[in-house]
Every structure is written in C-alpha cells, then in structure tokens.
Amino acid sequence: MAAPQCKYDDHDFPTTAPEAQPGHPGHTTPEQDAKVEQLRAELEQLGYTERLDTLTLLRFLRARKFDVAASKTMFVDCEKWRKDFGTDELVRTFDYTEKPQVFQYYPQYYHKTDKDGRPVYIEKLGKIDLTAMYKITTAERMLQNLVTEYEKLADPRLPACSRKAGKLMETCCTIMDLKGVGITSVPSVYGYLKQASAISQNYYPERLGKLYLINAPWGFSSVFSVVKGFLDPVTVNKIHVLGSNYKKELLAQVPVENLPVEFGGTCQCSGGCELSDMGPWQEDEWSTTPKWAVPKEEQKSEEAVEKEVEAAEAAQPTA
Template identity: 85%
Template structure:
C-alpha cells in the first residue's frame, strides 16, 4: 500500500483505516491540490465559527466540497442544511435505538439490503423495486419508519461498513455498488411509490453526498434507456458515468463487477446465505478481523461517562449549580 500523505487536522482526523482513494481523481483523498486543501481548511474554519464541532474531519468535508464542485460557500450551505436535518430527524439517537422488527415482512414487498462486496471491495447494496406494494406495506409499517430504517442503514454504511471494507481492501472506500432490480416495474406502479422514492432520493443526495460508486439498473423495461437518455443531459457527467442500464441479459456485465460467490443466486451468482441473503447483512463489517465498534458508539459511551461519573457511595451530593470538570 502506498504511503499515506495528507494535510490532516489531528483535532478531527482520527482514522483507523486507509485514507488514500484508489481513484486518482482530483479532489479525492490523497489526490488533492494545495488549493483544495486550503478550501478544506477554509470550510472547516467557517463551520467552527458557526459553532459546529462534529463531522468536521477531512474526508467528510472533501465529500461535501466535491458535491459542490469545491465552491466553499455552497459546500458550507449544504453541510449546515445536513446538520439541521440530522438534528430534526434525530439521526444520532435513532441509529442506536431504532429497531426495525417488521423488516422480514416489509422485505416481502420491498427488499433493500447490503450484501457482501464487489470486485473493488465496496459494499453491494440491492433494491428490488418490482415487488413494491405500498398499500400492503403500510399495513405492516409506516413511511416514516421506512425512512428511519433507510437513514440507519446510511449511518451504518458510513460506520462500520465502509471502514471495515477499507481495512480489508487496504485502500480507502467511500462509495457502494448499487443494484436496482426493475423486474416487474410498470408505468402504473410508478405513481404509487413516487412519493417515498423521492423522499429517499432527497436524503441520499442532500445529506449523504458522494456515496454512489456504481449503479446497475437491471431488468430495465423496454423504452427505459430511451427515457433515461432524455434526462441524461440534465445530470452531472460524473453521475452519468456511474450508471449502467441493463435489460434481462445483465448477468455478464454485473458479474464483471461483483464476484459470483458474492452475488445472490437470483441474480446469477452462487451465494445462498442461510436464512436468505436479504436478511444476512453479510460482509466485512460482520468479520471480526476487519470491523471495529462504530466511533459514534464509543463517543456516546464517553459522553455518558462524563455526564454521569461513578461516585463513591459515601460521597456528598454535588450542588446542582456546581461547575462540572471534564478532561478533553
């Protein structure tokens, strides 16, 4: 592995996985210019002045800057809007408390899951859109709980999934490989799911930028490619480059990206996890050699210890207005 060279800030940059991107693209970690490094510093300084102290590490700020073409003011606005949303949605608390007990039943109508890795070592994310039946699903769950589950999975993608994959691959991995199965999707079903899909897409684009590595749309119905071509000109060329629209004969191209043993049998692979691939959550993040406790969990425990320190039974009760002391 190449030597890691970065202008990191020790106050915020505490990584225990590789931090050089395998893609030698401008603005990606390990491939930044002095001007881009200066913009990271500028963005962090501006956010600190606004009172922000979380998620100011270099890798995160670079993602927001890339998403806004390194226009610092635009990246700052995007970051602040993201933090506002996180607070309103309760993201930090949700990820450790949310229990999606209805997942097996919901997956009968809308499977969405991470499963092993592609040839680049990235997590593979799979959605089967053709089975969506919101009427049936809303008898089991609610749209709010579906979005809560989506957010929790994005948080787990950030940590522990991507760090574990980075350790195993020996290189920084910041994106995932997405497979969206369109089999059974018809024009009549589009309107019924549009509201949820629109909300889910907005969360992805606005609050978790630069997480898409490759997108394979398989079993695309006739005319889909033509329709996509009509809107392609409105999309960022970098995004368009990541999208592959495939019909029913998708297996050879998909298997060129995902190892056969990592791909579920129904998509042409050989994987058949006990209990079903959809519910296995198999991947490096489940392997003790590569995974670590999420940093948010360690941080939460540390904060609890600071707030409620253990005291001797015979110690006098502290006055409510006494100043608390804590070590940094």
C-alpha cells in the same frame, strides 16, 4: 497530495482513495486542501464540532464542485436535518422489527462486496407494494430505516471494507432490480422514492460508486437517455442500464460468490441473503465497534488516555 491531518482525522482505516481522481482523499491539490481548511474554519466559527474530518468535508466540497460557500450551505442544512430527524439517537435505538415482513414487498439490503471492495447494496423495486407494506409499517419508519442504514454504511460498513481492501472505500455498488416495474408506476411509489432520493443526495453526498439498473423494462433506456441530459457527466458514467441479459456485465463487477443466486451468482446465505447483512463489517478481523455506539463520555476518556500516553512518552528521556 494529501490534505494535512487535523484533530478531527482520527480514522483507524486507510484514507487514500484507490483511484487518483481530482478532489479525492490522497489526490488533492494545494488549492483544494486550502478549501478544506477554509470550510472547516468557517464551520467551526458557526459552532460545529462534529463531522469536520477531512474525508467528510471533501465529500461535501466535491458535491458542490469545491464551491466553499455552497458546500457550507449544504453542510449546515444537513446538520439541521440531522438534528430535526434525530439521526444520532436513531442509529443507536432504531429497531426495525418488521423488516422480514416488509422485505416481502420491498427488499433493500447490503450484501458483501464488489471486486473493488465496495459494499453492494440491492433494491428490488419491482416488488414494491406500498398498500401491503403500510399495513405492516409506516412511511416514517421506512425512512427511519433508510437513514439508519446510511449511518451504518458510514460506520461500520465502509471502514471495515476499507480495512479489508487496504484502501479507502467511500462508495457503494448499487444494484436496482427493475423487474416488474412499469414505465408508469403508482404515483405513491414515486413519492416515497423521491423522498428517499432527496435524503441520499442532500445529506449523504458522494456515496454512489456504481449503479446497475437491471431488468430495465422496454422503453426505459429511451427515457433514461433524456434524463441523462440533466445529470452531471460524472454521475452518468456511474450508471449502467441493463436489460434481462445483465449477468455478464454485472458479474464483471461483483464476484460470483458474492452475488445472490437470483441475480446469477452462487451465494446462498443461511436464512437468505436479503436478511443476512453479510460483509467485512460482520468479520472480526475487519470490524470494530462503530463510533456512534460508544457513549460520548467514553470517547472523551479514550482521548484523555491517549493524551496522557503521548505526554508520558514525550517525558521519557531519550537514549
């Protein structure tokens, strides 16, 4: 059952999740719909007017097992962080000019889609060399880039993928290449990854669809089996730990033509897959201008125009 539409639900892409999972858009119970309304009402009382659409609120509710109070706390904390970090302005103005140089030491990029229609996100953790990177960039700019890419994932990447797939895409298929990573890596690398992971979990909940850890070093599976005990079973089912013989399983999820050659696919983007940002979000048929790129004044004028059109249509005499 779909939650009732509200003034915040002005999406121009499919909003029904492809799988009938409890608590996902288009597959909610009356009780879950009521919790969406309750959370929205309580947030409105606190003065919030943005990001109150049903899709967003459902993500926060799922992240806290539909505990409205806990979801509310998570949302409020997220909004405070967004304000402190300057997220809304950052996504409009951030220019990662050093990206080609940084990617020599830490490639992390979105590239095409998996067989379900999700964006594919790739990181090569084994190439991380923070000492070399900090001669090119700073930890602050790396996190700013991470946040900017998360914002672009929300819009335009996922909406474009949803339009092309004809169903709602809310998550990514992530590939983390562990080739070259030792069980005991430099603590500073873990320090950055811990910060990046905290941003993902706390402020961009429910964005992981599948995670493939490939080229896992000897002993990693044993370590991960211990970690699994602390993770939510839903999360555990999304994670696949694979050694060097990963290609068959990975290609079962990602079309061979969408996977870069170095991972066993056939894709060779001009200028390199790492910097191409290829995907439905680059295709005119599926992409639209992201909302964050449209000045608020123009957004309001568009809404005003829509209301005028609706009023005019309502005033026309029926045949």
